[in-house]
Amino acid sequence: MLKAASQLMQRDLLLALRRRSDALMPLGFFLVTTTLFPLAIGPDSKLLRSVAPGIVWVAALLASLLGLQRLFADDHADGSLEQLLLSPLPLEILVLAKVLAHWLTSGLPLLVLAPLVALQYGLEAEAMGVLWFGLLLGTPVLSLLGSIGAGLALGARGGSVLVALILMPLYIPLLILGSSAVVAAGDGTGSAPHLMLLGALLAGSLAAAPWATAAALRIAHE
Numbered sequence: 001m002l003k004a005a006s007q008l009m010q011r012d013l014l015l016a017l018r019r020r021s022d023a024l025m026p027l028g029f030f031l032v033t034t035t036l037f038p039l040a041i042g043p044d045s046k047l048l049r050s051v052a053p054g055i056v057w058v059a060a061l062l063a064s065l066l067g068l069q070r071l072f073a074d075d076h077a078d079g080s081l082e083q084l085l086l087s088p089l090p091l092e093i094l095v096l097a098k099v100l101a102h103w104l105t106s107g108l109p110l111l112v113l114a115p116l117v118a119l120q121y122g123l124e125a126e127a128m129g130v131l132w133f134g135l136l137l138g139t140p141v142l143s144l145l146g147s148i149g150a151g152l153a154l155g156a157r158g159g160s161v162l163v164a165l166i167l168m169p170l171y172i173p174l175l176i177l178g179s180s181a182v183v184a185a186g187d188g189t190g191s192a193p194h195l196m197l198l199g200a201l202l203a204g205s206l207a208a209a210p211w212a213t214a215a216a217l218r219i220a221h222e
Contacts, residue, residue, distance in 0.1 A: 004089050004094070005094060005096070008084075008097045008101075012098055013101050013104060016101070022067055023105050023106075025066050025067060026066045026067060026106045027109045029063045030063040031117070033055075033062070034055060034117045035117075037051070038120045048120075048122055049123060049124075049127075051121075052121035052182070053131060053180075053183055054179045056179075057135075057174075057178045057179045058175065060110050060135060060139065061142065061174075061175060063110065064106060064139070064142040064143065065146070065163065065164055066106075068102075068146045068147075068149065068150050068163050069150060071099075071146070071150040072151060072217065073154065076154055081217065085217065091214040091217065091218070092213075092214045095213045095214050095217070096210045098147070099144055099146075099147045100143075102143045102147070103139060103143040107140060107142065108139075110135060111132065111135055111136060118132075123182075123186075126185050126186075127182050130195070131181075134177075134194070134198055135178070137195065137199055138174050138177075138178050138198055138201075138202075140202055141174055141198075141202050144205040144209035144210075145167060145170045145205060145209060146163070147209060147210075148167075149162075149166040149170075150213075151212075151213045151214075151216030151220065152216045152220075153166065154216070154217065173201065177197050178198065180194050
């Protein structure tokens, strides 16, 4: 079972490498968005530090939406999804493998760039560390919840817009907790509660999202 999930993940990673433009789109969007704001706001370091958490998290959230529609759409178009549904292996495990591949190509690069982006806003080392750790906990949640939206919008016209409408309300708690953790670190009030809640969201998403996505895919295929 784990071998099949690993092979599916490797297949998705290989396809992402072959379509480099699609894989680099979220990364480019994240970089451009977070770079333009300091240029527009100006050199006020205090203001930049205060708005940095929200800007970085919103950019990461929007970047994660790019390409989510294609998480299952390509498999649906070429018949691979039907083979996954007919497989004797649990569909939830296969969904989790695809979500992990999506995170490795979209969320992990954001983690690499986040410290460089934070330098533009003059964040202190502690706040920068909290921002990075929050993204480490939060970006997998973006992919897990995103898989539910992608499954529900599968085969629908205007799927990308529908995915965004489905996911935006689900992403709001993540956005609030992630940015609040950095603000709390800068104020000295302690970011541990916010990070613990982000960890709880990650645990809950890991427990529920694969099953919800699998159910959405079965309904879409009927």
